[in-house]
Amino acid sequence: MLIINTATEFRVSISEQFLPGTTAAGLAGQLSEAVILALHTKGFILFSFLFGVGLAIQFERLAGDNSRFALMVRRLAILLAIGVVHLFLIWNGDILTEYAIVGFAALPFLYGPRWLLTAASVMSLGLFIASPLLPPTVAFPDGTWIARHVEEARQSYGAGSFMAILAFRIDEVRYIAPLHVYALPRTFGLFLLGALAWRTAFFRPARSRRLLLVTTCFMLAIGASMTIAAARGEAFGWQLNWQGRGICQSLAQLILAAGYGAAIVVLADHARWRKLVGWAGPLGRMAFTNYIAQSVILSLIFYGFGFALFGRLSIAESLAVAVLIYAAQATFSAWWLRGFRFGPIEWLWRSLMYGELQRVPATADGARHPV
Helix, strand or coil, rough: CHHHHHHHHHHCCCCHHHCCCCCCCCHHHHHHHHHHHHHCCCCHHHHHHHHHHHHHHHHHHCCCCCCHHHHHHHHHHHHHHHHHHHHHHHHCCHHHHHHHHHHHHHHHHCCCHHHHHHHHHHHHHHHHHHHHCEEECCCCCCCHHHHHHHHHHHHHHHHHHHHHHHHHHHHHHHHHHHHHHHHHHHHHHHHHHHHHHCCCCCCCCCHHHHHHHHHHHHHHHHHHHHHHHHHCCEECCEECCCCHHHHHHHHHHHHHHHHHHHHHHHHCCCCCCCCHCCCCCCHHHHHHHHHHHHHHHHHHCCCCCCCCCCCCHHHHHHHHHHHHHHHHHHHHHHHHCCCCCCCCHHHHHHHHHCCCCCCCCCCCCCCCCCC
């Protein structure tokens, strides 16, 4: 997510990806296409799935609490409030607002049996995949408007003051909203799929490692093949129309993201390979804090009130920025969690949810950090 957000939503206008002929020539263009094909939306899909897992874990842990429903609603309401602040004051590419809204819709299903989660998830994801065949739920701007808006964004974000950028960002929200509306069935389906995965003990070690490895390789191969087919508009010698390409692309995104996620589980499951992914564990435990921090850091790097690099960096340069930020956050997260149980924003979220300050555990030397 950090790489895609840096390359396509902070480096340039989020609308630029919808303009034809904007890919650079030569090696830079090939790198840009590779990044988009391999990573675009995959992080969002995995993040949505894991949010559903987290929702199910929290729901399960509160099973003996008579105020479980009220606590879950409060938890989502606080997420919504933080998301709205993030959306308007920091970055309008915010995903938290969408997650809170979908979380409210998914919450009643957590009380249902597995078959209900399965049926609702399949129907919702099926609706998303079939969306190219259905009448559009929202209207997207035409190419002329997008080209004009991209130029306005370059001027505003690249050279504007904080207040000028704030005004432009708030106005831009109404044009970004259709992208979230389009993705709602996918997000809802993935939430329920994540909850189902937790209930069916997918993340517990009883599964067959060999079967998981074979399934992972299969999903990566199929997902990559379908991604390339959708990009080329051709599959098995057949030319795909725009509807066929849309369906193929949606399926490819889901399958390839599942392959990525399964690959991480395979690595984490094996003692010899665990170190390859284990170092990123603290980042995941502080995902909320790191997500907000990334928006603040990238705003200072790209926007006019900071280093004003909006529209000036290549894809390769933006990748370097993302890697540096990721490395810094990995180091900071590991350091922070040596003395604290939660990240700062995770601690705030839990404290507001339960209506009391969460206790901070002692560090290894017996000292206690104030929060």
